[in-house]
Amino acid sequence: MSKPTAHGSIRRRLLLSLLASAAVLALVVYFVVQSVARQVAQESQDNVLAASALSILDSARFFDGEISVDLPYSALSMLDSISDERVFYAIRLENEFLTGYVELPEANGLSGSVPAFRSAVFLGEEVRVASVRRRVSTDIGQSFLQVSVAQTLSGQKQELASISRRSMAIGAGFFLVSVLLAALIAQSTIRPLDRLTASVSRRGPKDLRPVAAPVPSEMVPLVASLNSFMRRLQLSLMRSEDFIAEAAHRVRTPLAIVRTKAEIVQRNADNPETHAALREMIHAIDDSSRTAGQLLDHAMVTFRLDHLSQDKISLRRLTRDAVDHLHPISELKDIEMEAVGTDDLIIQGDQILMQNALHNLLDNALKYTPSGARIVVTLLRHDDGAEIRITDTGPGFPDGEMDHLTDRFARGANAENVVGSGLGLTIVKEVVEAHGGQMHITNNAGGGACVSLHFPSS
Amino acid sequence: MRQFALSFVLIFAAGWAAAFEIENRAQFGASGSGQVLRIISTADIGFFEPMIISFLAENPDTEIDYVVASSTEMMRAIHDEGHAFDLAISSAMDLQTKLANDGKAQRYTSAATQSLPDWAIWNDMLFAFTQEPAAIVVSKHAFGDLPLPRDRHELINLLRQHPDRFRGRVGTYDVRQSGLGYLFATQDTRASETYWRLTEVFGALEAKLYCCSSDMIEAVKTGELLIAYNVLGSYAMNREDRSDFAIILPSDFTTVMLRTAMIPYNAPSPVLSGAFVDHLLRRSHGPEAQPLSHPDLDLSRVEAALNRIRIGPGLLVFLDQLKKRAFLSEWESAILQN
Ligand SMILES: Nc1ncnc2c1ncn2[C@@H]1O[C@H](COP(=O)(O)OP(=O)(O)O)[C@@H](O)[C@H]1O
Ligand SMILES: [Mg+2]
Numbered sequence: 001m002s003k004p005t006a007h008g009s010i011r012r013r014l015l016l017s018l019l020a021s022a023a024v025l026a027l028v029v030y031f032v033v034q035s036v037a038r039q040v041a042q043e044s045q046d047n048v049l050a051a052s053a054l055s056i057l058d059s060a061r062f063f064d065g066e067i068s069v070d071l072p073y074s075a076l077s078m079l080d081s082i083s084d085e086r087v088f089y090a091i092r093l094e095n096e097f098l099t100g101y102v103e104l105p106e107a108n109g110l111s112g113s114v115p116a117f118r119s120a121v122f123l124g125e126e127v128r129v130a131s132v133r134r135r136v137s138t139d140i141g142q143s144f145l146q147v148s149v150a151q152t153l154s155g156q157k158q159e160l161a162s163i164s165r166r167s168m169a170i171g172a173g174f175f176l177v178s179v180l181l182a183a184l185i186a187q188s189t190i191r192p193l194d195r196l197t198a199s200v201s202r203r204g205p206k207d208l209r210p211v212a213a214p215v216p217s218e219m220v221p222l223v224a225s226l227n228s229f230m231r232r233l234q235l236s237l238m239r240s241e242d243f244i245a246e247a248a249h250r251v252r253t254p255l256a257i258v259r260t261k262a263e264i265v266q267r268n269a270d271n272p273e274t275h276a277a278l279r280e281m282i283h284a285i286d287d288s289s290r291t292a293g294q295l296l297d298h299a300m301v302t303f304r305l306d307h308l309s310q311d312k313i314s315l316r317r318l319t320r321d322a323v324d325h326l327h328p329i330s331e332l333k334d335i336e337m338e339a340v341g342t343d344d345l346i347i348q349g350d351q352i353l354m355q356n357a358l359h360n361l362l363d364n365a366l367k368y369t370p371s372g373a374r375i376v377v378t379l380l381r382h383d384d385g386a387e388i389r390i391t392d393t394g395p396g397f398p399d400g401e402m403d404h405l406t407d408r409f410a411r412g413a414n415a416e417n418v419v420g421s422g423l424g425l426t427i428v429k430e431v432v433e434a435h436g437g438q439m440h441i442t443n444n445a446g447g448g449a450c451v452s453l454h455f456p457s458s
Numbered sequence: 459m460r461q462f463a464l465s466f467v468l469i470f471a472a473g474w475a476a477a478f479e480i481e482n483r484a485q486f487g488a489s490g491s492g493q494v495l496r497i498i499s500t501a502d503i504g505f506f507e508p509m510i511i512s513f514l515a516e517n518p519d520t521e522i523d524y525v526v527a528s529s530t531e532m533m534r535a536i537h538d539e540g541h542a543f544d545l546a547i548s549s550a551m552d553l554q555t556k557l558a559n560d561g562k563a564q565r566y567t568s569a570a571t572q573s574l575p576d577w578a579i580w581n582d583m584l585f586a587f588t589q590e591p592a593a594i595v596v597s598k599h600a601f602g603d604l605p606l607p608r609d610r611h612e613l614i615n616l617l618r619q620h621p622d623r624f625r626g627r628v629g630t631y632d633v634r635q636s637g638l639g640y641l642f643a644t645q646d647t648r649a650s651e652t653y654w655r656l657t658e659v660f661g662a663l664e665a666k667l668y669c670c671s672s673d674m675i676e677a678v679k680t681g682e683l684l685i686a687y688n689v690l691g692s693y694a695m696n697r698e699d700r701s702d703f704a705i706i707l708p709s710d711f712t713t714v715m716l717r718t719a720m721i722p723y724n725a726p727s728p729v730l731s732g733a734f735v736d737h738l739l740r741r742s743h744g745p746e747a748q749p750l751s752h753p754d755l756d757l758s759r760v761e762a763a764l765n766r767i768r769i770g771p772g773l774l775v776f777l778d779q780l781k782k783r784a785f786l787s788e789w790e791s792a793i794l795q796n
Contacts, residue, residue: 077772
């Protein structure tokens with residue numbers, strides 16, 4: 001059977017797409033965390049700047065029409081409390097500069113008492129500026145007192161760097177967790193497929209029952225077509241077995257008639273040539289009818305294998321009966337045949353099939369051993385099961401052919417003048433294996449064939 | 459080592475086109491060697507010399523040009539006139555802070571700057587290398603049987619109890635003239651209200667006002683003054699006749715000035731500046747330090763009361779013209795009562 005060509009892997013594809021989306025999400029997480037944190041950092045810096053500017057604004061007093069600003073120490077020192085920052089400020093009354101850094105840019109868009117902010121470059125460094133203003137009344141009327149406070153960004157930059165590191169770690173952690181989850185998901189998604197594969201490949205070669213275990217809905221069509229395929233296969237197998245059985249039966253009946261007629265003719269024939277010809281004819285008819293019988297047996301075995309009945313079989317009884325059954329033939333050939341082993345052993349299985357197998361083996365032994373030989377059926381108990389061993393004192397299996405004698409229609413070199421179809425050992429092997437056992441064929445050390453059937457203890 | 463100490467007192471140095479006033483100038487080390495480190499400093503040559511000599515011992519082929527100027531002149535030279543120096547060393551922490559804040563300083567980092575305690579470094583621009591307390595200096599000899607005040611309360615009580623004895627014989631900085639005096643005074647007001655009470659008492663006793671610590675110490679020495687307030691303890695301690703004085707570090711709080719070094723933005727040889735800063739810091743901090751101020755002036759005695767002036771933009775507050783005007787007028791009205 002040719003191995004199916006693999007094209008891609010569902011697990012890998014699933015894993016890759018999960019990982020790709022996890023990577024995208026991790027990136028998104030990284031950027032979102034960073035931008036939110038950036039915003040928060042900016043806002044908190046703005047708040048501190050605004051507080052500083054407002055405290056300066058609060059310190060302004062009017063006295064005798066002159067303004068005095070008592071710059072609070074904390075207004076500037078608080079901007080430097082966590083990290084060393086350069087700090088600038090400017091105080092203006094309307095457009096008249098009062099004190100501070102004259103060139104410090106103001107944040108635009110001041111309205112009411114809400115602080116305004118801007119980023120700028122001042123004295124060679126990036127700064128953040130907060131501006132606030134307050135309406136004051138001077139001797140020339142209403143005007144605005146404006147305070148701007150600015151701060152360099154070294155602390156904020158440090159904070160942002162650490163935030164960036166942290167969000168990187170968060171993103172990476174997120175990704176790692178996703179990788180783990182993706183692996184688990186891919187595993188569990190693929191599990192029903194694995195289960196189906198296992199359940200189908202675990203089956204025996206003849207097990208064509210439909211798959212009954214529940215499967216995910218996506219796999220239902222696949223399993224349904226698999227089941228219908230197997231049903232058709234089984235049907236066609238059954239049909240061909242039926243056909244063979246039918247054919248064998250149809251051949252056997254007329255053959256029996258022909259044989260009877262031939263025997264009558266032979267009995268009445270005086271001519272020795274005719275006599276001899278008729279004997280050969282009868283032999284050929286026997287051969288054919290035997291083959292037909294074997295074919296029938298084989299078809300029967302194949303059929304029963306699918307519906308193995310589970311009888312309690314006493315092996316002692318089985319062997320004794322088989323020996324008794326063939327006793328007339330052995331006597332005819334002057335062959336001694338006996339069953340030994342007193343201990344009874346019980347196995348579970350199909351009584352009829354086991355009988356058939358044993359008959360085939362004894363039949364072989366009777367066929368391929370000369371008169372005066374001896375056939376022994378031994379029943380043995382082992383730790384792991386039971387053994388039926390059939391030995392004879394004939395010439396044994398032909399050397400070098402033992403490997404394939406169990407193939408269908410395979411016959412040995414010693415079978416040339418012996419009636420047979422080559423199906424006997426095939427049937428035995430199939431029956432034994434259907435019962436979970438094993439068949440071994442060897443030759444005894446002192447000559448003679450030895451067939452042993454092992455059955456595991458159930 | 460050859461060493462040239464050339465004194466030009468109050469000269470306009472040739473080569474500096476614009477005119478900032480220098481008080482003194484000295485050259486050290488191998489002249490004409492090519493490597494010149496230009497230092498502008500508020501510290502007297504004598505005070506700073508040990509540092510220069512130890513640096514030259516490690517860097518023999520270097521020449522050091524040491525220019526002494528007042529802190530305001532130094533501000534003018536660097537901030538307004540843009541003269542190029544490799545190192546600016548000053549006791550005026552507020553002005554140093556303003557220089558750095560206004561972008562007139564370079565950032566510098568090294569192993570030595572990174573191991574500094576937090577209070578000794580600002581923005582990788584200013585590096586503190588001394589801790590010099592503002593002390594009350596008293597003439598032991600002239601004080602006689604009077605008890606030595608341990609803090610400002612005791613000082614106020616003492617002055618109030620003996621007004622006749624102290625009238626005209628109490629001295630302190632004229633904060634209008636002296637940057638350091640102004641710094642000490644403003645920091646005193648931040649620490650406690652006592653300063654204003656003390657200043658009023660000073661005013662009532664017709665206190666004498668001085669431009670500098672050395673003058674005040676000298677006046678105590680001659681007996682002109684009984685008490686000098688907010689004098690640089692290190693100056694009194696570094697004098698040969700230190701045993702004539704009682705140098706009191708007030709136990710309520712002792713304001714500590716930090717002398718700082720800074721590499722100006724336009725330093726011609728910043729690598730050399732960095733080397734000197736490292737040397738300066740290594741000798742000034744840590745267990746093996748050999749600081750410039752006299753070892754007997756042990757600050758750890760008053761550790762709990764130490765009020766190190768914090769380097770940072772807070773110092774800009776008192777430089778604000780409106781703030782300064784308000785402060786000075788309040789100060790004047792307290793101390794000039796007649
Ligand atoms: N007891 C035996 N002694 C020697 N040869 C045997 C014996 N049993 C089977 N054989 C050999 O194995 C072959 C296959 O046997 P089997 O499948 O029963 O076919 P058949 O008996 O119809 O020839 C036989 O043709 C014969 O060569
Ligand atoms: Mg056979």
